[in-house]
Amino acid sequence: MTTSTETRPSLTQRMRGLSAEAIGFAVIGASGVVVNFGLFWILTNGVGLASLRSNIAATLVAIATNYLGYRYWLYRDRDAASRKREITLFLLFSGIGMLIETGTLGFTQYVLGLDTPFEKMGGKVLGLVVATVFRFVSYRTWVFKALPELEEPAVVQEAELLLAAEPSRTLAN
Numbered sequence: 382m383t384t385s386t387e388t389r390p391s392l393t394q395r396m397r398g399l400s401a402e403a404i405g406f407a408v409i410g411a412s413g414v415v416v417n418f419g420l421f422w423i424l425t426n427g428v429g430l431a432s433l434r435s436n437i438a439a440t441l442v443a444i445a446t447n448y449l450g451y452r453y454w455l456y457r458d459r460d461a462a463s464r465k466r467e468i469t470l471f472l473l474f475s476g477i478g479m480l481i482e483t484g485t486l487g488f489t490q491y492v493l494g495l496d497t498p499f500e501k502m503g504g505k506v507l508g509l510v511v512a513t514v515f516r517f518v519s520y521r522t523w524v525f526k527a528l529p530e531l532e533e534p535a536v537v538q539e540a541e542l543l544l545a546a547e548p549s550r551t552l553a554n
Contacts, residue, residue: 456525482508
């Protein structure tokens with residue numbers, strides 16, 4: 382009988398994994414910020430669209446580009462069994478993040494009276510920081526869930542043998 386000793390990752394290893402994830406999140410987020418701020422600046426100063434509407438439009442475009450980065454690069458190894466659930470939760474939490482960002486921008490503009498283009502950008506930056514923390518926690522916790530770690534290698538081996546023994550099925554037309 383063969384026994385295997387499986388060790389759980391140490392706290393240091395888990396923190397390294399989390400920091401690598403946070404760096405990847407920041408890289409994708411930075412590209413989204415460039416899209417978001419660039420489009421916001423163009424819409425408010427070039428087109429003359431109201432700042433809250435510009436923020437919503439710019440954030441929606443950034444959400445779409447960020448999803449592609451998260452799904453196909455950062456969280457490509459995560460459970461993708463239910464894309465409908467994943468996309469629904471991603472849009473829900475992204476929408477909440479957009480409300481946080483837009484609410485902060487609206488507060489700085491309409492309550493505090495900070496209305497110059499650079500003051501609007503400051504309000505947008507503040508809202509984006511708060512929304513980013515919310516998004517990071519919610520995406521990694523509920524949207525892009527890690528696959529469960531199996532503690533019993535024998536169970537995995539048995540499942541693989543069963544799947545290998547099952548005859549392949551093809552569609553006959």
